[in-house]
Amino acid sequence: MVGDAAQNPASSSSSSIRGGEQTSCSSAIRPRGSRVCAACSHQRRRCPPDCPLAPYFPACKRGEFLNAHRLFGIKNLTRSLASIEEEYRDDFMVSIIYEANARAADPAGGCQSTIKSLYDQLRCSLAELRFVNQQLAFHRSRHHEMQLAAAMADFGPPLQPARRYDGPIPGRVSIGPRDFSEAQSLVISRGFACTDSGAAVPFCSDGSLKSRSVKF
Template structure:
């Protein structure tokens, strides 16, 4: 007997047969585990099919094959139509959702970093943007200087667009494309 001490392996115990020394199931379904782990595999695939499969697999890879077969058998019992494919699909959807969140976070981080960069040469930019009454000449009325305060506001999208150098998205650079899209959305 392959399991030692005269007791059959879990698979042979489930099948109610004598466990031979060359039993392909003995290394993977011990007597102490009992027949329960093998029951799902036998129910879904059949002992004969699993035996043939394990004999074709190299001995070094049999343990991984038994784990995969057992996982698939449990998944087939839970979901007879899709098996583990339903779980794989759910994980792929979760990965896609998380990747979208990461890209959105990177785009937001890129915008935040761009807002923290100092302007290239603010005195030259302001002089070219401001109208005559706000370009440093003091006007007589205090109201005219108040009318121009919005032009110096760094949160104004037009002012931000002129100060921030525009990066070109490289082919395949999703972060650059998202950054450009976010800038266009802010301008609207």
């Protein structure tokens, strides 16, 4: 968890190293030729003015130095620090001290335990964020529906869509093929048939129409 990471002893190192100066251990900032750093004190030697580890391991940070020394070694720290550009050295040493303190606090897990804890918290936070967004979308949609219903109530009930009418049409009689044949035989038996214009035309006995003589 983030709160657990804040309680990690390695977190205090990040606040003490910025710009090559000590903030949380200001009393340990030594003038030249004064108190030796934790690295030189561990090696029982005089601390030179240009000691590369002095800004990061003052005398009051002996515990952090021992953690870094056990995990990386003084030679590796000095060699790695010299191979990095000066503008990135502070960030490099913050990472080194953090990892060393995390390994000292949890020899089995080290930084992995902290990373896993932060990842689990991030995953839970993302799941909670997705749930909140779903709830917001649901309530916004519901609010929009309520506003639409209130607006429709001011204009009366909504119009119903037109339905297709399949029933009988008044004034018309629907007949089938059988009814048509019976009506045709009845007309033929009477000797007349109706044309499209409504005029009666006489039939012959064989059922054909009689021809009319047209006078000009």
